[in-house]
Amino acid sequence: MRRAHIGLILGALLALAAPAYAVLPNEQLSDSALEARARHISQELRCVVCQNQTIDDSDAPLAHDLRVLLRERLLAGDTDEEAKAYLVKRYGNYVLLKPPFERETYLLWLGPFLVLALGGVIAGFYLADRSRMTPEPQLSAADRAKLDDLLKPENTE
Amino acid sequence: MNRAIALVPAGLFVALVATFYFALFRDPSKIPSVLIDKPLPAFDLPGVEAGVAGLRSSDIRGEPVLLNVFGSWCISCVAEHPMLLELQRRGVVIDGIDWRDEAINGAKWLDQNGNPYARVGNDRTGRTGIDLGVTGAPETFVVDAHGRVRYKHIGPIEPDDWTNTIEPLMRKLRSES
Numbered sequence: 001m002r003r004a005h006i007g008l009i010l011g012a013l014l015a016l017a018a019p020a021y022a023v024l025p026n027e028q029l030s031d032s033a034l035e036a037r038a039r040h041i042s043q044e045l046r047c048v049v050c051q052n053q054t055i056d057d058s059d060a061p062l063a064h065d066l067r068v069l070l071r072e073r074l075l076a077g078d079t080d081e082e083a084k085a086y087l088v089k090r091y092g093n094y095v096l097l098k099p100p101f102e103r104e105t106y107l108l109w110l111g112p113f114l115v116l117a118l119g120g121v122i123a124g125f126y127l128a129d130r131s132r133m134t135p136e137p138q139l140s141a142a143d144r145a146k147l148d149d150l151l152k153p154e155n156t157e
Numbered sequence: 158m159n160r161a162i163a164l165v166p167a168g169l170f171v172a173l174v175a176t177f178y179f180a181l182f183r184d185p186s187k188i189p190s191v192l193i194d195k196p197l198p199a200f201d202l203p204g205v206e207a208g209v210a211g212l213r214s215s216d217i218r219g220e221p222v223l224l225n226v227f228g229s230w231c232i233s234c235v236a237e238h239p240m241l242l243e244l245q246r247r248g249v250v251i252d253g254i255d256w257r258d259e260a261i262n263g264a265k266w267l268d269q270n271g272n273p274y275a276r277v278g279n280d281r282t283g284r285t286g287i288d289l290g291v292t293g294a295p296e297t298f299v300v301d302a303h304g305r306v307r308y309k310h311i312g313p314i315e316p317d318d319w320t321n322t323i324e325p326l327m328r329k330l331r332s333e334s
Contacts, residue, residue: 048292065283090290092191125162
């Protein structure tokens with residue numbers, strides 16, 4: 001009975017726990033649709049100070065500035081792409097956690113497939129070599145006679 | 158033929174090791190500037206003290222200038238400061254942007270540490286810094302006589318950076334203008 005109570009309370013507390021983000025209440029927009037867009041975009045933007053975090057996650061002062069700036073751009077009527085382009089113009093593609101597919105990033109995007117293809121070619125050569133080097137084993141005449149003898153109906157019970 | 162193919166994985170391995178080796182010495186916090194060879198973005202910043210002129214982007218013209226981004230909160234800037242004072246003594250024109258800082262703190266900091274700047278603008282909101290693609294202080298831009306950004310140095314300017322990179326560039330820019 002008491003244990004059930006404790007379980008219930010713990011369960012309720014767990015339900016309250018939400019992932020922690022760096023976005024502060026005073027940064028958030030009152031328009032929830034715009035705020036949702038801002039959150040979505042800021043999760044795709046790299047914090048240029050602490051580079052493996054998004055500006056959505058980061059506590060760095062500059063990340064705060066960029067979050068506020070992003071929301072200002074959205075309030076001013078920018079589309080998601082325009083808001084991102086605004087920052088790319090200042091910090092380069094570096095701020096995009098998902099870099100665009102263009103000449104400078106071909107190697108980045110296609111590299112894994114190149115390596116896979118190269119591996120396939122090497123494996124192909126290897127297998128072709130191996131099948132050439134180990135020919136089908138041939139039975140000698142004596143072995144064949146022995147085998148035939150063994151396979152005679154009267155010897156197989 | 159077989160031998161050659163057997164060596165391919167070993168070759169790839171050596172290439173990978175070489176890549177990782179060089180990556181060890183590359184500082185990923187140094188993000189290349191998109192402003193190189195582009196005009197300085199327009200700004201008009203107030204001074205750090207009442208009655209003292211600030212810094213406008215149009216002021217930076219006519220001769221090669223170092224544009225240094227600092228802040229009274231910035232510890233590496235204190236370390237860099239004697240170098241800037243020395244450059245000022247040698248006649249280098251340095252303009253400063255007091256970034257993400259209250260003007261009064263910037264003014265106090267310059268009083269205490271000395272002022273190597275020809276002009277200082279206070280960028281309290283940090284927006285000019287963002288327009289310049291600043292990721293931290295100190296950062297220093299080399300701006301040519303036409304107001305174009307030619308180089309960006311991230312972090313404090315060490316004597317080696319000056320003699321090996323920035324000074325030769327400034328000399329070249331001066332001969333161009």
